[in-house]
Amino acid sequence: MPLTSSSPEGGRAMWNYAPELPLRSAPFLHWPPRPVAIARHLGRTWLPLRSRFFMLAVAFGIWAWFMPSLERTKSLEFGWIFEIWLRNLVLVTLVAGGLHVWFYVVGRQGDSLRYDARPFGRNKRVFLFGNQVRENVVLTLTSAVVILTAFESLILWAYANGHARLISLDSSPVWFVVFLVVIPWWSILYFSAHHRLLHVGPAYRRIHSWHHRNTNVGPWSGLSMHPAEHLVLFSDVVLLFLLPSHPLHLYFMMMHHGLGAPLSHTGYDALLLGPRNGRRARFELGDFHHQIHHRFIECNYGGYESPLDEMLGAWHDGTPEGAAVLAHRSRKRAATS
Structure with missing residues (x-):
């Protein structure tokens, strides 16, 4: 839906497009529980035209066809590591680059479903080469892909080498499936916690501020960050040293950040599929909750399925009233600190 409500400060429209407002977190985060709403929400998150299903499909494809044999990986050798790097480079380029071309080069949707219609930064000294997109591409294809x-x-x-316990679907069928289902929430909770910490003091000024140069985001912005933040972002896979797992779990976990970041930073609510003059299917992509974070910074650190923001009083529901409530809370905290 086009958004016509205006910001409390100025009176001009805050967004080009927004989903239904006010935003609400996932129903399983609310009390009393509503089983039907929870089941409906969980079912929707695994539908084929959703990012979660897409990331699982890509993870399966990597495991089935593009993973080096474990016999080769017993020793750290340039050959197989280079193959992995090349595959990751191509994959990230296809996803982030493909979405950028679709939305911003050929402009197949124009500004339809685009949250913020402002242009990307150009001729600004804050960016490498003075250009937001070029900086985003360089940081993504160098540091992000390498780490x-x-x-x-x-x-x-x-x-x-037996330092991480390897299982199969045959040997541990229940845990295999349960862990696949749990991985998205592990990724969300991990991201929420480390992201909030990156907004504290020197961590923000020296590291996370690189990512927040992108006040308006596109697909290349998702992985555009300081190399130290890439280290933190991708390190959630160390969980696999503690829990038994399969390479499919590894790749599904990797895709939540490696592809999840470009998919959630498209700046669009969905990619529209099908003829323009007919009913068009929606491939759900963007994250308006996180788009708000890039605009206002000190809010929405987690996601729709994370309890963090509501626990901290940092939930911004996308409305001018929500912004006013958040500002009031910030003033109260400042006054008592």
């Missing part, structure tokens, strides 16, 4: 590859290589080496 993503390093963590993947570490876990594959650990599988091959």
Whole structure:
């Protein structure tokens, strides 16, 4: 729905487009529980035209066709690590680059379903080369892909040498499926916690502020950050040193950040599929909750399925009234600190 409500400060429209407002967190975070609403929400998150299903499909494809054999990964050798790096480079380029071309180069949707219609930064000294998109591409294809590859290589080496316990669907069918289902929430909770900490003092000024140069985001913005933040972002896979797992779990976990970041930073609510003059299917992509975070910074650290923001009083529901409530809470905290 086009958004016509205006900001409390100025009176001009705050967004080009917004989903239904006010935003609400996932129903399983509310009391008393509503089983039907919870089941409906969980079912929707795994539908084929959702990012979660797409990431699982990509993870399966990597495991089935593009993973080096564990026999090769017993020793850390340039050959197989280079193959992983090349595959990750191509994959991130296809997803982030493909979405950027679709939305911002050929402009197949124009500004339809675009949250913030302002142009990306150009001729601004804050960005490398004075250009937001160029900086985003460079940081993504250098630091992000290298560090993503390093963590993947570490876990594959650990599988091959018995430092991480390897299971199969046949040997542990219940845990295999349960862990797949749990991984999205592990990724969300991990991201929420470390993201909030990156907003504290020197961590924000020296590291996370790189990512927040992107006040308006596109697909390349998702992984555009300081290399130290890439280290933190991708390190959630170390959980696999503690819990029995399968390479499919590794790749599904990796995709939540490696592809989840470009998918959630498109700046669009969905990619519309099908003829323009007919009913069009929606491939759900964007994250308006996080888009608000990029605009206002000190709010919405987690996600729709994280309890963090409501626990901290940092939930911004997308409305001018929500912004006013958040500002009031911030003033009260400042007055008592």
